[in-house]
Amino acid sequence: MADPSTYRPAPGQIPDSPGVYKFRDAHGRVIYVGKAKSLRSRLSSYFQDLAGLHPRTATMVTTAASVEWTVVGTEVEALQLEYTWIKEFDPRFNVKYRDDKSYPSLAVTLGEEFPRVQVMRGPHRKGVRYFGPYGHAWAIRETVDLLLRVFPVRTCSAGVFKRSQQVGRPCLLGYIGKCSAPCVGRVTADEHRALAEEFCDFMAGRTGTYLRRLEEQMRDAAADMEYERAARLRDDIGALKRAMEKQAVVLADGTDADLLAIAEDELEAAVQIFHVRGGRVRGQRGWVTDKVEDVDTSDLVEHALQQLYGGGDDMVPKEVLVPALPEPLEPVVDWLCTLRGSRVDLRIPQRGDKRDLMATVQRNAQQTLALHKTKRASDLTTRSVALQEIADALGLDSAPLRIECFDISHLQGEDVVASMVVFEDGLARKSEYRRFAIKGFAGQDDVRSMHEVLTRRFRRYLQERQATGEWEVPEAGEAPAPGEVQPGEVQPGEVQPGEEVAAGPVDPETGRPRRFAYPPQLVVVDGGQPQVAAARRALDELGIDDVALCGLAKRLEEVWLPGEDDPVVLPRTSEGLYLLQRVRDEAHRFAISYQRNKRSKRLTASGLDSVPGLGETRRQALLKHFGSLKKLRAATVEEICTVPGVGRRTAEAVAAALASRTPAAPAVNTSTGEIIDDQETR
Structure with missing residues (x-):
């Protein structure tokens, strides 16, 4: 725990102008990003007496080891830069909304030659037009099923489409009239694209014109005594009207607005958003967040608007209705207007239908927060109990907040790989996962493989400590500690002579952490006494003595410690054992997936x-x-x-x-003459 006075900027050093600031921890990792109209006033507030700070703010400033800032011209620039850095560095102390579930959207892949209508989740992709998000995937499928009668757009996967092209027969939807069957040439690519664009126009709310055109065609067909065609058009109109009825009319026709409501307590906040287009609720989504900093409702609204529109996935509507206005208001409004390209009305609804609908959104937010707290309360408590049980069982001074687990995978000695998974605060941190292709000839020897992987992982860590000056290479004539790199010595897979090593565990070009920058408090290996001994030997050779180590054997789920003849047996109902099992199983899954991927590539390349x-x-x-x-x-x-x-x-x-296929010659590094092998990859 650092003393904020040790890195407090000197008086007069902080400029009195708009800007964005970053707090970093002792490893150089960005832990908080903020913006201010006056950097001097805002940053000075962090260095007052800790007793006067919000508990979470006090935790942040004592975790930090340095602060830096960037001056910008306007508050709008500060808002944009703050959002960019939050997305880039993922600071642990910033408000970060996370979806309380994965919301599906109706997507039309207009970027393909034959556009496809489908349900999609996750980030938006280029060349795809989205509608929603919706609360349930079945709601999308019901709507699409009704609309395919009128707009028979392709819905099949690429594999089914290609298969139909090869055999010259459409799928079932083509036979029953719910697909125009472009796969067999019933319509041209241009005709099919026109159908897809009409589908998009209808979903975008331009329904009145299309319905009137169909009704006119129906009357003309009846007048010409084409009764079968008139009946088909009548049924099409009925299907379209049933699809429209599924989207409730809540506001006056033509209203485009997003309504945002927040329910909060001292620890958490829930956000609910209703997307209204053409007066109808076209989509709904929700977020939840831990309030890891001292924020009020207006701050939460500002962060929610950044999350909603900053990525460019959601179009800014004419109106954005919120429960509280951000302070200051003008930079946020200017930013929204810039994104939309025209005027945006950001306000609190005071009366009428919009206020009534806002009350409905608020009730949804309150229900979401109550449900989230019911689910998460036990999880938070359980994780804390599990970490403390592990600390007690292994004799650690404090709970291991960062755990790394290693596993070896191979198929009869071939395609030997290893995985490293990371759990922080009892939760998986997948961005920190790493995988290794085992070098040399370890074969089926899991013990040698484990020794090699631990050596490679922590040698990289020591290399980065060396770059920061925390660890020095011994001078010439001085005997290095076991495993240390001799001056001028090149280790396989490490930095080659002539390459620059940027100082610090954070890459100065990208600002992101280096691949092995942060040490764990606990290393877990998948295996028993032999694997633990190999891991301990690797750490000793590198001179690392501040990382705890244990192994988890699969047969009886025993916990092995280095140098101990008997294992530590945790109770079967222990939360600590459950956490270790989850960490071990995740490492096993990650290693297996990598090994299968390598084997699949080898089989494909084999002929x-x-x-x-x-x-x-x-x-x-x-x-x-x-x-x-x-x-x-x-x-x-x-x-x-x-x-x-x-x-x-x-x-x-x-x-x-x-x-007919001869084995490919190994690739050779022309500058060093070494055979190129797979390196650590994410």
Whole structure:
């Protein structure tokens, strides 16, 4: 815990102008980003007596080790830069809204030759037009099912579409009239795109004109005694009206607005947003956040607007209705107007239908907060209990807030890989995950592999400590500690001679943490006594003695400590054991997925995928029988025929395919002469 007075800027050093500031911790990681109309006034408020600060603010300033700022010209620029840095650095003490669930949207892939209508979740993609988000995916599917009668746009996946093109027959939707079947040429690409654009126009709210046109066509068909066509148009109009009825009319026709409501207590806040387009509720979404800083409702509104419109995924409407106005108001309004390209009315509704609808949004926010607290209260308590139980069982001075777990995966000694997963505060931090391709000839020796992975991970950590001056390479003639890098020595996979090492664990070009910048409080290895001993040996060779270590054996879920003959047995109902199991299982999953990916690429490159009639099951059976692709390549046709399910014709095809492909020569670094191997990748 740092004393804020140790890094407080000197009097008069802070400029009295608009700007954005960053607090960093001892490792250089950005932990808080803020903006201010006057940097001098705002930053001075952080360095008062800790007793006068909000508890969370006090925690932030004692966690920080330095502060820096950037001067900008206007408050609007400060607002934009603050949002950019929050998205880039992901500071732990900033208000960060997270979706309380993944909201689906109706998407039309206009960027494709034959646009497709589908349900999509997650970030918006280029070339896709979105409608929503909706509360439930089934609501989208019901709406699409009604509209396909009138707008028979493609809804099939790329695989189904390609298959229909190859066989020359449409899928079931093409036969029942709910797809125009562009896959078999019933309509041209331009005609199908016109259908997709009409679908988008209808979903965007331009319904009246289209319905009137259909009604006119229906009357003309009846007048011409084309009764079947008139009946079909009548049914189309009914389907469109049923689809429109699913979207409630809440405001006057033509109103475009977003209504934002907030429910909060001292610790958390929930945000609910209703998207109203053309007077109808087109979508709804919600966020929740931990209030890790001292903020009021107006601050929460400002952060919510940044989250909603800053990424460019949501179009700013003419009106944005909020429960409280940001302070100051003018920079936020100017920023919204810039995003929209025209005037935006940001205000609090006072009377009428808009105030009534705001009350409905507020009730939704209150229900969301109550439900979230019901779900999260036990989780927060459980995580704290689990971390403390682990600390007590392993004899640690404090709860391990950062845990790293390592696992080895291979298939009969081939494609040996390892994974490193990170849990912070009991939750997975996937942006910190790493994976390794094992070098050398570790084969099926998990112990050697574990030693190599721990060595590589912590050697990189020491290298970055060296860059900050926290650890120095011994001078010439001085005996280095075991595992330390000798002056001028180049370790495999490390920085080569002539390459620059930027000072500090944060890359000065991107501002992001380096790959192994932060040490864990606890290292967990998947395995028992041998794996733990190998990991301990790797740490000792590097001179690291401030990181706790344990292993979790799968058979009896025993916790092994270095140098101990007997394991630590946690109760089966222990929350600490549950957390260790989750960490271990996540490391195993991450390693398996990487190993399968490498094996799949190797199989694809082997030539077996081009053998007619040889599927995935028999490819795996061949490799399992012979143990490796090299042995399979050396096998005769008769030997291949001994594999269950492989006939002579298939065996001859396999032998011919492998004979026509010679193993690729390893890549060589032309400057060093070393064989290039896979390095650590995210």
